[in-house]
Amino acid sequence: MTGHVVLPAPTKVKAHPFMVWGERVEPDGDPRILEYPNGAKSAIPRLTPALVERLENPPTDLAETPLQEIVAYLNRIGHLWNNEEYARRRLYVRELKRMHGYSQQMADAEADLISATLRAHAQLHDMVAVELGHRQIMDRWIPREDAEVRAYPRGRSVHILPGNVPYSTTVSLIRALLTKNTSVLKYAAGEPATAVALAQSFTDLDPTHPVTRSVSAVFWERDSELGRQLLGSADVICAWGGAEAVNAAYRNCSSEAIVVPYGPRRSFTVVGKDADMARATRGIAHDASMYEQRACFSTHQVFTDAEPEEFADLLQKELERYEEMLPRTSVTADEAAQAAMEVAAQQFLGQRVRTGSWGSILIADPAGVSELPSARTVFVHPVADLAEVSQWVDPTVQTIGLAPWSLHEQLRHELARRGACRFVEAGLSPFFRLGGSHDGLQPLQMMTRMVAVEAPRLNYGKGMVVPIDQSEFLEHRRLRDLLM
Structure with missing residues (x-):
C-alpha cells in the first residue's frame, strides 16, 4: 500500500x-x-x-x-x-x-x-x-x-x-x-x-x-x-x-x-504528445500532491495521446521528487483502503500499475475506473485523439489542466459547453488567478445586493431624444417614439 x-x-x-x-x-x-x-x-x-x-x-x-x-x-x-x-x-x-x-x-x-x-x-x-x-x-x-x-x-x-x-x-x-x-x-x-x-x-x-x-x-x-x-x-x-x-x-x-x-467537483489534466513532458509531468505531480488530491481542483486523471509508458516513467520521477520536496500528509484508514482497492482492481483487470511510497500510477481505460482515490493516485488514460476527452466532461468537472498551453484554443469551447468551469496550465490548478471564476460563479456578486438610483424624468436617457413621461407616452401613443 x-x-x-x-x-x-x-x-x-x-x-x-x-x-x-x-x-x-x-x-x-x-x-x-x-x-x-x-x-x-x-x-x-x-x-x-x-x-x-x-x-x-x-x-x-x-x-x-x-x-x-x-x-x-x-x-x-x-x-x-x-x-x-x-x-x-x-x-x-x-x-x-x-x-x-x-x-x-x-x-x-x-x-x-x-x-x-x-x-x-x-x-x-x-x-x-x-x-x-x-x-x-x-x-x-x-x-x-x-x-x-x-x-x-x-x-x-x-x-x-x-x-x-x-x-x-x-x-x-x-x-x-x-x-x-x-x-x-x-x-x-x-x-x-x-x-x-x-x-x-x-x-x-x-x-x-x-x-x-x-x-x-x-x-x-x-x-x-x-x-x-x-x-x-x-x-x-x-x-x-x-x-x-x-x-x-x-x-x-x-x-x-x-x-x-x-462543490462537489473533480478535475483532470490533458497532455498532448508535443508538450514539454518534463514541465508537464512536474506540473501534474504538483497538482496531485497538494492536499493529497482531496481538493476539488486536484488532478486525478491524465488524458494523453503520448506513449503512456514513457509518460508514466517521467511522471513517476516527478512524484518521487515531490515526495522529498513536499512529504506526504498522513492519509486516513479509509483513504488508504480506497487507494489499495482501486490499485488491486486495476491489476485484476490486467492494467499496467506502478506503485511505491511516492504514490501510484495506473494506466487504464477511463471507462474501467470506478473510483478516484486520493493519496497521490494518478490515472493515465491513453487516447488516440485529444478530442475524445469531451465525452468524459460533465458539470461535475471543475478544473482542466492543459499541456501544452496552446491546447486551450482547440479544446476550451467544447469542454466548457459540456460543463467544465476552469482551464489552467498544468501545474497551476491550486493557484486561482484574479478575474477567474469559482465553480462557474462570481462569488462576490452573490454576496451583495446591487442597489440602483435611476435617472429622473428630465434625463432623456441614452439613445433617446425626448423626456421620459410615461403618462404622455400612453395618452398620445408615443411609445413608438422612444428611440428616434
Whole structure:
C-alpha cells in the first residue's frame, strides 16, 4: 500500500474555544469531543440556545466601515502571519501536524499561503473591481449609464466549511469581509484549526476592530436543530464540500437567503504528445500532491495521446521528487483502503500499475475506473485523439489542466459547453488567478445586493431624444417614439 496510515496520536485532549464576535468561549464541564482521523482529540464547547442568540445578533456590522480599512486590517494580520515566530502561526502549524498529519513543509506552506493572501491588498481591491465592476462600489454610488449603483452587504453570512482544504476557510472569509458581511464560520469536525486561528489572530491585533467583532468560529453537528436555526436565519450561506453540505444549505435556508455552492467537483489534466513532458509531468505531480488530491481542483486523471509508458516513467520521477520536496500528509484508514482497492482492481483487470511510497500510477481505460482515490493516485488514460476527452466532461468537472498551453484554443469551447468551469496550465490548478471564476460563479456578486438610483424624468436617457413621461407616452401613443 502506498499511503501512510498514521499511528495513533497521544490521547491527551486539547481544549479549543469557540470565537464569538471577537470573544473566546471556552469548553465547559460538558464539552464536545472531536476526534481526528489520526486519533488526536480536541474538546470544544457545545452550541447552546444562548450562543445561537448571540450569533444571530452581531455586535457590529461592516456596512459603514470603508473597504480600504477592511483591506488594510487584513494586510496587518497578514504581516503577523508572515512572521514564523508569531505565536498564533506557530500553534497553527503545530495543530495542522497534530490533527491532519501534515509534514512540516506542508504545514508551513499552508501558513505562508494564508499570510500571502491576507497581505495581497492590491489584489483584494482588484477582486472587488473585477467581480462588482468598480473597486469603490462597496463605499459609494458609481455612475453607470442611466443610473448610479452601489453594492451593499446581504447581512450575516454562514460558512459551512470543508475539512479537506484548510485554505478554503481563508478564501471564504475574505470574500465575506470584502463584501462587508458578518461571518459565522462553521468549521468541519476534522478541521477547526484555521477558522479559530484566524479569528484569534484578529483579536491579537485589535479586539475592538469592526473586522474582529464581525467574525465567529463555531461548530455544530450535522443533525443539530440549533445549527439548522442558524442556517435558517442567515442572509447568505457559503456551502463548501460534498453534496450533503450543499444540500443541507438549500434545505435549511430561508426563502430570501442566497446559497453560494462550492462543490462537489473533480478535475483532470490533458497532455498532448508535443508538450514539454518534463514541465508537464512536474506540473501534474504538483497538482496531485497538494492536499493529497482531496481538493476539488486536484488532478486525478491524465488524458494523453503520448506513449503512456514513457509518460508514466517521467511522471513517476516527478512524484518521487515531490515526495522529498513536499512529504506526504498522513492519509486516513479509509483513504488508504480506497487507494489499495482501486490499485488491486486495476491489476485484476490486467492494467499496467506502478506503485511505491511516492504514490501510484495506473494506466487504464477511463471507462474501467470506478473510483478516484486520493493519496497521490494518478490515472493515465491513453487516447488516440485529444478530442475524445469531451465525452468524459460533465458539470461535475471543475478544473482542466492543459499541456501544452496552446491546447486551450482547440479544446476550451467544447469542454466548457459540456460543463467544465476552469482551464489552467498544468501545474497551476491550486493557484486561482484574479478575474477567474469559482465553480462557474462570481462569488462576490452573490454576496451583495446591487442597489440602483435611476435617472429622473428630465434625463432623456441614452439613445433617446425626448423626456421620459410615461403618462404622455400612453395618452398620445408615443411609445413608438422612444428611440428616434
